Amino acid sequence: GAVVSQHPSRVICKSGTSVKIECRSLDFQATTMFWYRQFPKKSLMLMATSNEGSKATYEQGVEKDKFLINHASLTLSTLTVTSAHPEDSSFYICSARDRLAFGKHNEQFFGPGTRLTVL
Amino acid sequence: AQSVSQHNHHVILSEAASLELGCNYSYGGTVNLFWYVQYPGQHLQLLLKYFSGDPLVKGIKGFEAEFIKSKFSFNLRKPSVQWSDTAEYFCAVKRILTGGGNKLTFGTGTQLKVEL
Numbered sequence: 132g133a134v135v136s137q138h139p140s141r142v143i144c145k146s147g148t149s150v151k152i153e154c155r156s157l158d159f160q161a162t163t164m165f166w167y168r169q170f171p172k173k174s175l176m177l178m179a180t181s182n183e184g185s186k187a188t189y190e191q192g193v194e195k196d197k198f199l200i201n202h203a204s205l206t207l208s209t210l211t212v213t214s215a216h217p218e219d220s221s222f223y224i225c226s227a228r229d230r231l232a233f234g235k236h237n238e239q240f241f242g243p244g245t246r247l248t249v250l
Numbered sequence: 251a252q253s254v255s256q257h258n259h260h261v262i263l264s265e266a267a268s269l270e271l272g273c274n275y276s277y278g279g280t281v282n283l284f285w286y287v288q289y290p291g292q293h294l295q296l297l298l299k300y301f302s303g304d305p306l307v308k309g310i311k312g313f314e315a316e317f318i319k320s321k322f323s324f325n326l327r328k329p330s331v332q333w334s335d336t337a338e339y340f341c342a343v344k345r346i347l348t349g350g351g352n353k354l355t356f357g358t359g360t361q362l363k364v365e366l
Contacts, residue, residue, distance in 0.1 A: 135293075165353075165354075167356075172259075172358075173358060173359075174254075174340065174356040174357055174358040174359055175294075175340070175356040176356075177353055177354070177355075180353070224293075224294070226294075226354075238296055238299070239354065241286075241293045241294035241295075242293055243292065243293040244293060
């Protein structure tokens with residue numbers, strides 16, 4: 132199956148700093164990538180939908196200036212948590228949809244997630 | 251707003267026991283339905299999916315799910331669980347909108363522990 136990687140897998144940072152998380156589709160091209168946030172004992176919450184070459188679409192309640200998303204190529208999307216605070220500590224998961232599978236009820240493939248801890 | 255409910259948050263079973271995990275959703279239109287599994291320390295993997303046709307869907311590792319439209323349900327089943335099935339299971343629903351922008355909505359997950 133298709134593989135999605137995330138880097139880093141874990142990051143610890145000081146309050147006020149910015150952290151960048153990368154999401155890559157390794158063996159397919161993804162025009163659409165999704166960023167989720169998972170709280171302990173909770174479900175995955177969609178934060179934004181990232182489209183290659185255009186602005187991301189953010190879900191209601193997600194701060195665009197706080198969570199910057201860039202989808203500059205068909206295999207890479209980045210999420211930057213700006214001026215991170217302890218409440219931003221969470222598990223961030225990306226997902227990608229295969230461009231070539233469009234129209235065939237294409238599946239979303241998930242990355243392994245990034246654990247962010249803000250001190 | 252659409253919601254996806256998984257009624258069982260924690261399930262503990264002995265090996266060879268039968269499994270059924272409930273999933274209900276609130277959206278009345280056309281939906282695609284999914285079950286994902288997350289093994290400890292690993293990423294989400296697709297177990298099975300329903301788009302149309304036969305409401306009884308068979309997935310990997312002996313799992314199956316039945317879509318009952320009248321009950322807005324998509325319960326996951328396995329006749330005989332194994333210790334290796336210990337994982338967290340997520341139900342997900344995608345609303346099919348004519349204008350596109352279809353998004354997956356996840357349930358809160360069910361933590362399954364299978365004891366030897």
